[in-house]
Amino acid sequence: MEKALALENCSPGALRKLPADCRAVVIGSEFCSGLLPSPAEARALRRKSRGRIILATTLLTQAALEKVKELIKIINSGGPAEVVANDLGLLETLRAGRKAPPVSCGRILAHRVKIMPEAYARNFLARYRVAGFEVDDASIIKRLAPYGLPFSWHYPFRYATVTRFCPWENRWAAGCARSCLGRARKLVSPRVPGPLWLRGCAYFIPGQKPRRDAARNVYTPPAETNEA
Amino acid sequence: MKTVVGVKTYDEAATMLRLGADELYGGLAAVPNHRLPAQSFQTMDEIKAAVKLTRKLGRRFSLLVNQPSFGAKSRKTLAVARELDEAGLGACIVREIPMLESLAALGLKARLTVSSLALCFNLPAMRRYKQLGASRVVLPFQLLPGEAAPLIKNRYGLETEVFFHADFCCANIDPACRLWNLTHRDQTCRFSYKGPGGRWRMPEANAREKMRAVYGFYHSGARYLKIIRMNDFSEELEVFKFARIVDKLLAKGQSEEEFARLGEKLYFTVSRHARSAWKKR
Numbered sequence: 054m055e056k057a058l059a060l061e062n063c064s065p066g067a068l069r070k071l072p073a074d075c076r077a078v079v080i081g082s083e084f085c086s087g088l089l090p091s092p093a094e095a096r097a098l099r100r101k102s103r104g105r106i107i108l109a110t111t112l113l114t115q116a117a118l119e120k121v122k123e124l125i126k127i128i129n130s131g132g133p134a135e136v137v138a139n140d141l142g143l144l145e146t147l148r149a150g151r152k153a154p155p156v157s158c159g160r161i162l163a164h165r166v167k168i169m170p171e172a173y174a175r176n177f178l179a180r181y182r183v184a185g186f187e188v189d190d191a192s193i194i195k196r197l198a199p200y201g202l203p204f205s206w207h208y209p210f211r212y213a214t215v216t217r218f219c220p221w222e223n224r225w226a227a228g229c230a231r232s233c234l235g236r237a238r239k240l241v242s243p244r245v246p247g248p249l250w251l252r253g254c255a256y257f258i259p260g261q262k263p264r265r266d267a268a269r270n271v272y273t274p275p276a277e278t279n280e281a
Numbered sequence: 282m283k284t285v286v287g288v289k290t291y292d293e294a295a296t297m298l299r300l301g302a303d304e305l306y307g308g309l310a311a312v313p314n315h316r317l318p319a320q321s322f323q324t325m326d327e328i329k330a331a332v333k334l335t336r337k338l339g340r341r342f343s344l345l346v347n348q349p350s351f352g353a354k355s356r357k358t359l360a361v362a363r364e365l366d367e368a369g370l371g372a373c374i375v376r377e378i379p380m381l382e383s384l385a386a387l388g389l390k391a392r393l394t395v396s397s398l399a400l401c402f403n404l405p406a407m408r409r410y411k412q413l414g415a416s417r418v419v420l421p422f423q424l425l426p427g428e429a430a431p432l433i434k435n436r437y438g439l440e441t442e443v444f445f446h447a448d449f450c451c452a453n454i455d456p457a458c459r460l461w462n463l464t465h466r467d468q469t470c471r472f473s474y475k476g477p478g479g480r481w482r483m484p485e486a487n488a489r490e491k492m493r494a495v496y497g498f499y500h501s502g503a504r505y506l507k508i509i510r511m512n513d514f515s516e517e518l519e520v521f522k523f524a525r526i527v528d529k530l531l532a533k534g535q536s537e538e539e540f541a542r543l544g545e546k547l548y549f550t551v552s553r554h555a556r557s558a559w560k561k562r
Contacts, residue, residue: 112421112454114428115403142406161457165377168349173379190459214458214470216483217423223484225425240474240481245464249474256483258463280477 055269057107057205061253061276062234063090068101077105079271081124083139083159083187084215084255086110086117087229095127102132109137109187111161111215118142129154137187138162144181155184157205160212163188167196175200185268189261203268210257210273213249220251237276252276282499282528285343285442286521287510289320293517294331298338300521305335306374307510308345312358315347315376315398320510325361332368341371346384347396349377359383366391375399376456378413385414392416397444398456404431411437418442419507422450426497433502442505445524446494449509452485492527492544499531523547 057077060067071078080098082088089110090098098106106128110121121136121143128134129152138144139159147153158166158178163186166174177183178200186197189207197204219226221233238251249256263270283303288294294305308314308321309328322328328344335342344365350358358380362373366389373389375381376396384393395401395410397419407418417440420429433441444450452470453460460469474481486494508524511517526547530540 112400112402112457114424115431116428118403118405140402140406141400141409142403145405145409164457164459168351168377169379170351170355173382177378212459213463214453214460216453217425218452218485220484225486225490227425227428238476240476242472242474244466244472245469245474256460 054265054267055105057105057269057271059109059207059271059273061088061273063094063098065094065097068098071101075102075104077107077269078102079107079109079137080128081109081137082111082253083109083137083161084111084212085217085226085229085253086113086120087219087226087231088233088253089117089120089124092123092127095124099128099131105133105135107135107137107157109159110143111139111159113140113143118146122146125154135184138181144183148181153182156181157185157187158183160187160189160207161215163193163197167193171199178202187271188267194266205269205271206261206264206267207271207273208261208263210250210252210259211261213256213258215255217254219254226254235277237279239279239281282504282506282531284521284524284528285505285507287508287517288331289322289510289514291327291331291334293514294334294342296514296518297521298335298340300518301525302340302521304341304343304371304505305331306343306345306507307331308347309361312344312346312361313348313350313354314345315396316345316510320512321345325364329365329368332365332370335371336369342369343372343374343394344370344391345396346373346380347376347398350380355380355383359387362389362391363387372417374419375415381410381413381415394419394442397421400454400456401432402428404435407432407435407439408437411439416440417505419444420503421454422446423454426494426501426503429498429503430501433498440505441503442507443498443503444507444509445520445527446486446491446498450486450491450494452483488545488548489541492541492548493537495527495544496531496537496540 059079134154137157137159139161185202186204188204189211217226240249285304286297286302288307310318310321332342370391372392372394374394376398393415394417395415419442470483
């Protein structure tokens with residue numbers, strides 16, 4: 054079982070803190086394209102790490118898709134790479150590419166795949182050469198089991214919802230200033246079981262533990278500042 | 282812009298057509314769609330009559346197939362689409378790809394529209410939907426005008442439709458939202474939360490930002506404006522009236538700033554629905 058660290062921040066300072074035994078890192082975000090690293094940050098990481106670099110991506114506007122294409126080129130040269138896709142357009146783009154890295158079906162997209170008729174889903178996954186799933190919800194594992202693909206388990210948070218109207222900057226996410234970096238906000242309602250944690254543009258439920266049956270456990274470290 | 286208006290009864294359809302709606306859309310309670318059954322036509326006979334009336338007036342009625350359906354329900358959906366197609370159905374609004382392919386395989390006269398819930402955010406996704414037989418895409422709620430412009434100007438011959446954001450926009454990306462699974466309650470996004478600074482709500486665009494979105498979509502070339510279905514038809518009439526005024530303002534060629542200012546004022550004076558929605562916030 055592989056362990057991976059989800060890097061919220063790909064800056065040189067953050068890279069210096071990367072553990073030496075870290076074999077796989079996840080960069081970018083499945084929930085906000087504003088958290089994609091810059092090409093320079095991705096290049097710096099590729100130079101530093103011979104391990105696997107996994108680029109997580111969310112739903113992608115045309116501009117964000119162009120940026121992701123550039124990032125894939127960078128991480129895919131000089132070491133092993135993977136892409137987590139949540140967007141049909143990205144899957145189509147990767148399908149057309151000759152040297153595309155292995156692609157995993159992201160957490161948003163997995164909820165669409167799980168409701169497909171089984172035979173249809175098999176064709177869908179084959180069409181896009183999907184090599185695995187990203188999962189943070191135990192109930193979905195059974196639903197995806199018939200496809201026999203490995204899954205990466207995300208902990209200690211499970212995503213609950215996601216927005217493109219930035220809750221940190223109180224405006225549409227276009228023109229993101231990354232003011233969420235290093236921050237998490239706890240939200241409590243008596244009508245919701247347990248607290249929600251806001252990180253980036255998504256809200257999460259805490260409490261997940263690593264799983265032995267996962268091909269990879271992806272750990273998201275706590276934020277530097279927890280606003281509770 | 283042409284207005285595309287949601288209806289749930291024959292009378293509502295007749296009223297909206299009389300008031301000048303360019304297109305109508307609606308669901309049938311027996312066919313899974315993205316609203317409560319009460320917001321859909323209750324019987325096949327009634328929706329069929331609405332389809333026929335719309336057709337007779339040379340306008341288009343679209344059937345909502347924008348919720349996943351399985352097994353027998355899926356077969357039922359296809360049977361309904363086929364029957365309404367014979368009555369003059371204009372289009373099916375579809376969310377999931379397998380259903381889109383199944384409907385395309387039926388060889389209906391009705392066209393296929395990709396629902397906003399399909400989350401078509403970019404050109405390669407759009408091209409794929411075109412290959413699958415779609416002729417129109419409803420752009421996702423949270424895609425902004427500047428981001429949507431390449432899609433609106435696409436080379437694939439696909440029409441694009443946008444929601445009337447001035448009246449409504451989800452706080453979160455609707456089809457990617459799992460909050461219902463957490464609480465089993467609607468609109469968990471609108472609950473009041475306790476946060477570090479006191480009371481906290483999941484933020485969404487304010488009235489002026491919504492008006493700017495409408496302005497941006499218009500100037501990006503969007504030509505179909507969609508008005509959501511509502512429980513209270515009198516509220517929907519208010520929103521329809523609001524949309525028509527907004528459309529006239531846009532056609533006058535006002536600056537974005539002036540349009541946003543006037544639109545915001547209208548938002549709180551013309552639309553009773555907007556006022557009540559704002560009070561709930």
